[in-house]
Amino acid sequence: MKTLPVSLLLVLFTWTVCVWADRGRQKRAWIMKSFTIEEENPGPFPYILGKIELERSYSVRYVLKGQGVDLEPTGILNIDKEGYVLVYGKVDFEGFKVLKLIFEAINYSNTEVDTRLGVNIKILDINDHAPEFQQTVYQVTVNESEPQGKEVLTVLASDEDDSSTNNGTFDLTIKSFTPKTDNVEFYIQQQKGQKYGTIYFRGCLDYEKAQTYTILVEAKDKGEKIELSSTSTVIINILDGNNNLPGFSGKTGSGKVKERETGVEVLRLQVTDKDTRGSKAWKAKYTIHGDKKEQFKIETDPNTNEGILTVVKQMYYEEQTYQNLSIRVQNGIPYFSCKVKKQVPKLNNSTFQHNSTWELDKIPQNSGTSVENLYNTITVTIYVDVNDPPVFTPSVKHVHIMENIAAGTSLTTFTAKDMDGSHINTFKFVKGEDIDGWITVDAKTGLVSTNKILDRESPFGINGTYRATLYAVDDGVPPLTGTGTLFIHLNDENDNVPMLEVNTVNVCLDTEPTVAN
Ligand SMILES: *[C@@H]1O[C@H](CO)[C@@H](O)[C@H](O)[C@H]1NC(C)=O
Ligand SMILES: *[C@@H]1O[C@H](CO)[C@@H](O)[C@H](O)[C@H]1NC(C)=O
Ligand SMILES: *[C@@H]1O[C@H](CO)[C@@H](O)[C@H](O)[C@H]1NC(C)=O
Ligand SMILES: [Ca+2]
Ligand SMILES: [Ca+2]
Ligand SMILES: [Ca+2]
Numbered sequence: 001m002k003t004l005p006v007s008l009l010l011v012l013f014t015w016t017v018c019v020w021a022d023r024g025r026q027k028r029a030w031i032m033k034s035f036t037i038e039e040e041n042p043g044p045f046p047y048i049l050g051k052i053e054l055e056r057s058y059s060v061r062y063v064l065k066g067q068g069v070d071l072e073p074t075g076i077l078n079i080d081k082e083g084y085v086l087v088y089g090k091v092d093f094e095g096f097k098v099l100k101l102i103f104e105a106i107n108y109s110n111t112e113v114d115t116r117l118g119v120n121i122k123i124l125d126i127n128d129h130a131p132e133f134q135q136t137v138y139q140v141t142v143n144e145s146e147p148q149g150k151e152v153l154t155v156l157a158s159d160e161d162d163s164s165t166n167n168g169t170f171d172l173t174i175k176s177f178t179p180k181t182d183n184v185e186f187y188i189q190q191q192k193g194q195k196y197g198t199i200y201f202r203g204c205l206d207y208e209k210a211q212t213y214t215i216l217v218e219a220k221d222k223g224e225k226i227e228l229s230s231t232s233t234v235i236i237n238i239l240d241g242n243n244n245l246p247g248f249s250g251k252t253g254s255g256k257v258k259e260r261e262t263g264v265e266v267l268r269l270q271v272t273d274k275d276t277r278g279s280k281a282w283k284a285k286y287t288i289h290g291d292k293k294e295q296f297k298i299e300t301d302p303n304t305n306e307g308i309l310t311v312v313k314q315m316y317y318e319e320q321t322y323q324n325l326s327i328r329v330q331n332g333i334p335y336f337s338c339k340v341k342k343q344v345p346k347l348n349n350s351t352f353q354h355n356s357t358w359e360l361d362k363i364p365q366n367s368g369t370s371v372e373n374l375y376n377t378i379t380v381t382i383y384v385d386v387n388d389p390p391v392f393t394p395s396v397k398h399v400h401i402m403e404n405i406a407a408g409t410s411l412t413t414f415t416a417k418d419m420d421g422s423h424i425n426t427f428k429f430v431k432g433e434d435i436d437g438w439i440t441v442d443a444k445t446g447l448v449s450t451n452k453i454l455d456r457e458s459p460f461g462i463n464g465t466y467r468a469t470l471y472a473v474d475d476g477v478p479p480l481t482g483t484g485t486l487f488i489h490l491n492d493e494n495d496n497v498p499m500l501e502v503n504t505v506n507v508c509l510d511t512e513p514t515v516a517n
Contacts, residue, residue, distance in 0.1 A: 038126040039093035046078075046086040052103055053083050054115060059108045066101035068121070077101065077121075093125040094160050127167035127223030131159035133232035140234070144241035145336045148202045148357050152186070153234060156196040157219040166222035172197035175216040175231060181209045183340055186236075187356070188217060199234060202357045204338030207240040208274055242281035243337050244274040246305070246329045247376050254381040255309065258388075259317045260476065266296070266382055269307035271329050280333045287375075289326040296325060296382070315384045322383045330375035337363040390416040390427045390472035392484035400489045403456040411439065414446035414484050416472035432469035432483060436460040439468050439486070446470070448486060456490040464490045 161168035220229035250270030
């Protein structure tokens with residue numbers, strides 16, 4: 001009966017060699033004391049790994065085959081005739097964690113395999129890989145209204161080294177974030193042994209303080225001799241929400257409305273809103289309070305955000321001389337507010353997972369609470385103005401004319417203006433004083449013509465001058481009247497003076513430069 005005296009001499013301490021017998025007659029295994037070699041051992045090559053010795057009285061030839069010899073990674077290992085195992089090159093742990101080989105001793109005389117052993121060589125990892133993030137840059141958008149403790153983003157990294165050792169496990173940390181604002185702080189949480197970490201924030205996001213944060217996250221392995229690390233950039237974009245109420249900024253406290261006027265702008269109210277111009281969070285929404293008779297409406301100017309107050313029902317001075325209105329402004333979308341009270345952990349809130357959140361003042365306290373009752377108010381007084389009478393421009397006219405001209409000759413045209421502004425063309429011209437019935441007046445145009453052949457010797461003229469008056473009467477209740485005066489100067493008919501042509505008049509204006517000759 002053959003015995004199998006195998007002794008193994010380990011020359012180098014850094015390799016693990018397991019040897020067992022696989023011959024049918026011998027089913028015993030030798031588990032050798034473990035030694036390790038670091039991967040990527042730089043040599044010099046070849047170096048002796050160890051020696052396999054067989055106690056034989058006859059001569060045998062040693063053969064080594066398998067991974068590292070004729071299987072990948074080929075050419076790394078060999079055995080010499082004395083049984084020394086030699087190493088010819090580097091081994092990469094990330095490629096081969098163990099090399100499986102077969103050792104054979106062959107009888108020189110009959111070339112039969114005398115002994116066959118399995119040999120496993122374990123490769124020991126070194127820390128030659130830094131953990132790497134899945135992405136070098138992460139981008140995420142977060143609503144400004146999100147509450148603290150809200151998950152912002154999860155990052156993932158991996159380390160190719162042995163993940164069962166410190167060389168292949170790593171910590172995720174936030175190295176820095178910019179800008180540093182006092183309203184918010186970012187932190188990362190990584191479950192023990194996990195490859196991913198989640199970024200959260202404590203405090204309040206505030207678009208007005210920072211629209212974008214750039215966070216540098218680092219993954220650093222726990223290598224014993226050297227620690228390897230890499231970083232990734234996380235860009236957090238804040239989406240502006242409605243955390244600013246519009247506030248009245250103009251000093252317009254009162255307005256005026258003419259009685260009986262409607263559809264007229266009475267007052268413009270200015271507001272400022274710190275949210276993004278043009279956004280829903282910026283757009284002002286006005287409401288009127290105290291307008292029992294619904295005499296006003298208010299609209300928002302889409303460009304300036306001003307409140308345009310318009311009178312929609314006629315007001316009468318006899319009934320009221322003024323009206324107080326309270327005008328509220330808010331935004332069309334819900335409002336929220338978040339202010340940091342203290343940068344300290346919130347205490348005794350057992351249901352809260354992130355025990356490192358800050359103490360905050362929030363509106364609404366809980367999401368879902370209505371915040372419709374938040375607005376800014378201004379009180380305005382609208383005074384009712386009485387109607388102004390039409391005014392003649394100019395109010396006095398002089399006409400020089402030859403006597404005996406035909407009836408119906410145009411003398412001059414009066415013009416008048418309604419000072420109320422909005423009452424355009426709502427007055428008519430009527431004849432006032434005209435003792436001898438000399439003139440006619442066109443109600444619409446203000447054209448004054450002769451009514452008959454004029455006589456210089458009329459008892460109603462003084463030194464050949466006749467005085468008449470006109471009224472411009474508006475349609476107010478009661479109607480208001482403006483008065484214009486016309487002086488007609490009649491000249492003696494004289495053969496030496498040429499007649500004026502028909503329908504041509506000599507007009508002198510007393511307040512403006514003369515335009516006629
Ligand atoms: C080796 O071969 C020789 C020659 O054939 C033989 O005599 C010897 O018994 C063999 N040894 C063993 C252990 O089989
Ligand atoms: C980790 O790597 C170092 C070399 O960087 C090595 O010396 C050490 O043995 C490795 N540790 C493990 C547990 O593999
Ligand atoms: C932000 O909020 C709006 C509604 O308020 C929602 O539609 C949108 O999906 C949110 N965006 C993010 C990135 O959470
Ligand atoms: Ca590593
Ligand atoms: Ca490694
Ligand atoms: Ca706003």
